[in-house]
Amino acid sequence: MLYPMSAGAQEDAVQESSRGAAWGAPVLRVAILDRDSGFIQVLCKRLDRIGLEHRVLASPVPLDVLASMRLSALIVDLTVLGPQAWEWLQRVCAELPDLGVVVCTGSSTVAQRVRGLRLGADDWISKPCHPEEVIARVEGLVRRRSNTSGRAAKAPIAVGELEVRGDRFQAFVRGQSLDLTRREFELIELLAGAEGRVLEREEIYSRLWGYVMVRGDRSVDVFVRKLRQKLKAASPGWRYIHTHFGIGYRFAVEPAAKHSDGDIAEETAAERDPRLDAALQPAEDSDLTLAALSAD
Amino acid sequence: MLYPMSAGAQEDAVQESSRGAAWGAPVLRVAILDRDSGFIQVLCKRLDRIGLEHRVLASPVPLDVLASMRLSALIVDLTVLGPQAWEWLQRVCAELPDLGVVVCTGSSTVAQRVRGLRLGADDWISKPCHPEEVIARVEGLVRRRSNTSGRAAKAPIAVGELEVRGDRFQAFVRGQSLDLTRREFELIELLAGAEGRVLEREEIYSRLWGYVMVRGDRSVDVFVRKLRQKLKAASPGWRYIHTHFGIGYRFAVEPAAKHSDGDIAEETAAERDPRLDAALQPAEDSDLTLAALSAD
DNA sequence: GCGCCTGTAAAGATCCTGTGACCATTTGCC
DNA sequence: GGCAAATGGTCACAGGATCTTTACAGGCGC
Numbered sequence: 001m002l003y004p005m006s007a008g009a010q011e012d013a014v015q016e017s018s019r020g021a022a023w024g025a026p027v028l029r030v031a032i033l034d035r036d037s038g039f040i041q042v043l044c045k046r047l048d049r050i051g052l053e054h055r056v057l058a059s060p061v062p063l064d065v066l067a068s069m070r071l072s073a074l075i076v077d078l079t080v081l082g083p084q085a086w087e088w089l090q091r092v093c094a095e096l097p098d099l100g101v102v103v104c105t106g107s108s109t110v111a112q113r114v115r116g117l118r119l120g121a122d123d124w125i126s127k128p129c130h131p132e133e134v135i136a137r138v139e140g141l142v143r144r145r146s147n148t149s150g151r152a153a154k155a156p157i158a159v160g161e162l163e164v165r166g167d168r169f170q171a172f173v174r175g176q177s178l179d180l181t182r183r184e185f186e187l188i189e190l191l192a193g194a195e196g197r198v199l200e201r202e203e204i205y206s207r208l209w210g211y212v213m214v215r216g217d218r219s220v221d222v223f224v225r226k227l228r229q230k231l232k233a234a235s236p237g238w239r240y241i242h243t244h245f246g247i248g249y250r251f252a253v254e255p256a257a258k259h260s261d262g263d264i265a266e267e268t269a270a271e272r273d274p275r276l277d278a279a280l281q282p283a284e285d286s287d288l289t290l291a292a293l294s295a296d
Numbered sequence: 297m298l299y300p301m302s303a304g305a306q307e308d309a310v311q312e313s314s315r316g317a318a319w320g321a322p323v324l325r326v327a328i329l330d331r332d333s334g335f336i337q338v339l340c341k342r343l344d345r346i347g348l349e350h351r352v353l354a355s356p357v358p359l360d361v362l363a364s365m366r367l368s369a370l371i372v373d374l375t376v377l378g379p380q381a382w383e384w385l386q387r388v389c390a391e392l393p394d395l396g397v398v399v400c401t402g403s404s405t406v407a408q409r410v411r412g413l414r415l416g417a418d419d420w421i422s423k424p425c426h427p428e429e430v431i432a433r434v435e436g437l438v439r440r441r442s443n444t445s446g447r448a449a450k451a452p453i454a455v456g457e458l459e460v461r462g463d464r465f466q467a468f469v470r471g472q473s474l475d476l477t478r479r480e481f482e483l484i485e486l487l488a489g490a491e492g493r494v495l496e497r498e499e500i501y502s503r504l505w506g507y508v509m510v511r512g513d514r515s516v517d518v519f520v521r522k523l524r525q526k527l528k529a530a531s532p533g534w535r536y537i538h539t540h541f542g543i544g545y546r547f548a549v550e551p552a553a554k555h556s557d558g559d560i561a562e563e564t565a566a567e568r569d570p571r572l573d574a575a576l577q578p579a580e581d582s583d584l585t586l587a588a589l590s591a592d
Numbered sequence: 593g594c595g596c597c598t599g600t601a602a603a604g605a606t607c608c609t610g611t612g613a614c615c616a617t618t619t620g621c622c
Numbered sequence: 623g624g625c626a627a628a629t630g631g632t633c634a635c636a637g638g639a640t641c642t643t644t645a646c647a648g649g650c651g652c
Contacts, residue, residue, distance in 0.1 A: 140414070515641080
């Protein structure tokens with residue numbers, strides 16, 4: 001037998017999760033794709049109460065529109081989608097890997113649920129269902145996703161002369177702001193947070209833009225260029241972003257070209273400043289700490 | 297061992313960590329904490345059929361033991377845990393953030409489900425339930441986790457002075473980068489990952505290029521040459537890539553030829569026999585080779 | 593010794609990235 | 623609302639880096 005939940009437990013949990021988002025995490029944004037007015041009404045009321053941004057859609061929208069909404073999660077009734085349901089579901093899950101998808105549909109067979117989950121749905125709830133449970137599942141989903149992908153983002157990252165402050169959405173060189181735009185900042189944060197590792201263009205793109213990169217898209221390159229430009233202007237003695245031909249980019253501080261050596265990883269472990277390694281250390285195991293904190 | 301696992305997991309654990317480094321997805325490992333023999337039996341049968349390693353626990357185990365099992369996911373019936381259920385669940389979720397937790401319990405109230413999910417459970421399924429759905433949910437869970445956090449999973453391969461780092465797309469000799477191009481890196485990663493084994497040209501080609509090699513294509517040879525060149529420049533005292541005439545290449549560290557013996561395959565028939573002929577076998581009917589590859 | 597296989601080198605084709613200019617959209621301001 | 627600046631994103635071109643092909647020389651096994 002299970003043990004009943006104490007009265008205040010859920011309120012606390014809700015407060016906590018929205019407060020936990022404080023500054024760093026963008027507000028949770030959820031879309032509901034359904035036509036069941038009763039369900040929508042009840043759910044929206046709940047969402048309103050806990051202060052989640054939400055939006056109701058009555059019919060399937062094109063993927064790029066969906067992407068532009070920058071949602072955290074989508075709650076969808078497959079019956080709204082008609083015969084294209086499976087295909088649409090699959091495409092959404094494939095092309096918007098950062099979007100949490102919760103199917104919330106009337107009666108369904110095991111085979112249908114399995115199919116939906118295999119296509120990439122994150123959860124499948126059968127109606128009738130309690131809005132509180134729907135919300136709890138959505139929150140869990142979002143919490144897990146942000147735990148795993150965006151964890152190292154918060155602590156300020158310091159590399160050489162550069163300092164990336166997640167709390168200000170800015171990067172500084174010797175205390176002076178680089179005056180980065182939103183995308184530029186997101187990019188430098190991502191790169192610096194993965195210092196040493198090579199990030200593939202596709203990964204960078206899907207993390208910053210939220211959906212999969214189409215072949216031939218040069219956006220990442222363009223923003224890398226803009227970043228390099230500002231970095232060079234503010235910190236001419238160092239190079240930060242290194243190109244890995246055919247793969248992507250890697251972030252590492254290096255003295256600016258002594259000899260016009262190729263730019264691909266001429267940097268060696270021996271050459272690397274011990275200070276840098278030390279500075280990097282906390283970032284590597286910070287995931288445990290943060291995870292423990294956020295789960296608190 | 298206290299808790300027997302079905303597929304000889306303990307021995308494999310060691311193997312796996314080295315094998316998993318290459319490309320293979322790490323094996324999914326699941327534990328079931330339940331006493332419902334019918335449920336367990338049906339579920340295990342399914343798990344067996346799809347080749348998932350699994351292990352059944354009848355009572356809660358200490359967290360460190362759980363951690364030592366290196367599970368991908370845990371399927372748990374809360375009733376087994378008794379009054380400590382919520383606390384145990386919370387601690388598991390908090391302290392093992394990489395472990396997927398699926399609660400699978402008999403009747404429950406909305407409040408209980410919400411509480412469980414808020415404490416960190418990844419999913420909550422009500423019994424009776426279909427094992428297929430349980431598996432689909434576990435798989436989805438693991439898939440999502442590995443998508444987001446498991447990127448850095450590529451463990452470095454170290455052979456003698458050489459170190460191949462998947463996360464940097466680079467190989468290092470005594471800490472110094474070899475400055476490899478993409479294909480060169482893929483090749484050395486493949487070879488070093490199969491250290492000691494002879495890889496046929498056709499296999500190398502189809503793994504790197506993704507399609508079958510046409511007769512007369514010399515690409516593999518050319519890249520082997522480039523690799524040898526860079527390896528020799530960085531690590532002149534050693535030889536790494538060995539030619540097997542008429543077959544392919546084998547990766548192994550060896551001191552560079554002391555006597556000016558021809559550098560091509562000074563070890564021939566003697567060493568060749570046992571493994572080689574076995575390895576060569578499938579080559580005769582290329583159908584087999586290809587089938588194996590595509591299934592890989 | 594002969595035919596086949598591999599090492600080596602270089603030329604050409606191909607693909608990838610850096611770059612600057614340009615347009616669309618959003619944001620801030622009056 | 624209208625205007626101007628800032629920002630995000632696209633395009634085309636030029637210069638490199640990388641890959642593929644080809645040719646030839648030398649080694650290997652029979």
